[in-house]
Amino acid sequence: MGQVHARAHLRLLQHFPKTPMRPRLVAVADTDAGRREEAQSAYGFERAFADWQELVARDDVDAVSVCGPNFVHREIAVAAARAGKHVWVEKPAGRNLADTAEIAEAVHVAGVQSAVGFNYRHAPAVQRARELVGSGRIGGVETVRTFLSSDYAAHPDGALSWRFDPQYAGTGVLGDLASHGLDLAAYMLGDSAGDVTELVADQATFITERPEPSGVASHFSTASGGKRGPVGNEDQVSVLFRYTSGARGVMECSRVAVGDQCRYGIEIRGDKGALAWDFRRMGELEVCLDQDYLDASWQTRLVTPQDGALGAFQPGAGIAMGYDDLKVVEAEHFVRSIAEKRPIGATIDDMVTTAALIEAITTSCDERRWVAATGGER
Numbered sequence: 001m002g003q004v005h006a007r008a009h010l011r012l013l014q015h016f017p018k019t020p021m022r023p024r025l026v027a028v029a030d031t032d033a034g035r036r037e038e039a040q041s042a043y044g045f046e047r048a049f050a051d052w053q054e055l056v057a058r059d060d061v062d063a064v065s066v067c068g069p070n071f072v073h074r075e076i077a078v079a080a081a082r083a084g085k086h087v088w089v090e091k092p093a094g095r096n097l098a099d100t101a102e103i104a105e106a107v108h109v110a111g112v113q114s115a116v117g118f119n120y121r122h123a124p125a126v127q128r129a130r131e132l133v134g135s136g137r138i139g140g141v142e143t144v145r146t147f148l149s150s151d152y153a154a155h156p157d158g159a160l161s162w163r164f165d166p167q168y169a170g171t172g173v174l175g176d177l178a179s180h181g182l183d184l185a186a187y188m189l190g191d192s193a194g195d196v197t198e199l200v201a202d203q204a205t206f207i208t209e210r211p212e213p214s215g216v217a218s219h220f221s222t223a224s225g226g227k228r229g230p231v232g233n234e235d236q237v238s239v240l241f242r243y244t245s246g247a248r249g250v251m252e253c254s255r256v257a258v259g260d261q262c263r264y265g266i267e268i269r270g271d272k273g274a275l276a277w278d279f280r281r282m283g284e285l286e287v288c289l290d291q292d293y294l295d296a297s298w299q300t301r302l303v304t305p306q307d308g309a310l311g312a313f314q315p316g317a318g319i320a321m322g323y324d325d326l327k328v329v330e331a332e333h334f335v336r337s338i339a340e341k342r343p344i345g346a347t348i349d350d351m352v353t354t355a356a357l358i359e360a361i362t363t364s365c366d367e368r369r370w371v372a373a374t375g376g377e378r
């Protein structure tokens with residue numbers, strides 16, 4: 001993710017030449033010497049440190065990207081904010097609501113700007129769908145279905161990395177994937193469905209033990225033989241939501257979904273029409289609009305350069321954007337928020353709202369009951 005952030009800053013002015021500030025990659029911190037060398041040789045960072053505290057203390061650093069594992073997010077982001085640095089932190093920010101709220105407090109007390117890695121909301125099709133929902137084209141929202149499934153942890157010999165330990169990761173698929181789904185639904189609905197009032201959830205850990213890694217492990221690494229250890233957080237979660245408007249929601253997320261790779265999407269149905277989007281077909285929005293109630297059909301609408309930020313990347317409809325492009329949009333929002341001294345795009349406050357919902361989901365799973373949502377207003 002550090003590489004993704006670096007590429008986003010390097011490409012920023014290529015796509016947004018009117019951006020009021022030019023990012024400069026001053027310093028990088030990483031515990032691995034090989035990665036530090038790559039950061040300088042491939043990305044052009046001027047200096048590299050093994051200790052992040054040295055980076056945060058520098059007077060020539062104005063903004064910090066926090067891209068490490070979940071368990072370092074709070075400490076680094078809080079220290080950076082208190083040092084007067086603007087903070088771009090990857091989701092789920094903290095391991096839990098308390099961690100995330102502490103980051104938000106530090107940001108607000110310091111008066112710095114923040115950004116959170118909710119990149120899927122920047123897809124042009126999502127931007128267009130939000131406009132359609134907000135304009136009332138689908139009528140009053142009745143149901144919202146969000147799904148995020150991937151196979152990155154499906155292998156039973158997937159290494160027992162930090163992601164499977166609550167002490168280091170916090171939640172499992174909730175923080176990793178469901179956080180995106182919760183934000184995506186809230187962002188696309190805007191004020192049309194209101195806030196979540198209550199929810200009920202169920203979760204499961206299907207692979208309860210994994211082999212301990214012999215070295216540095218990513219969530220794609222596998223290991224065999226040797227000692228196995230317990231998995232401490234959830235592989236899968238299912239949630240039902242109730243909204244203040246009376247709308248209903250469903251979310252299903254899995255990190256062990258054999259056959260699914262980055263199947264992230266949302267369906268919104270109103271009393272006049274419906275919309276659907278799938279990240280794997282990022283440039284397409286499925287629409288069912290302006291028809292009779294019975295026998296209505298779906299159409300595939302290709303996003304155009306007038307939708308969202310597509311025009312900054314591609315000259316016409318039908319030419320796809322990619323994952324990295326969404327992070328460039330995120331970087332543009334972050335840099336412009338610093339220049340204009342106001343929040344733009346997803347901020348740490350959006351992550352606090354999402355973290356509160358995740359806490360409510362966890363409580364519902366633990367206590368097997370409906371729970372009042374405490375995410376508050378966006």
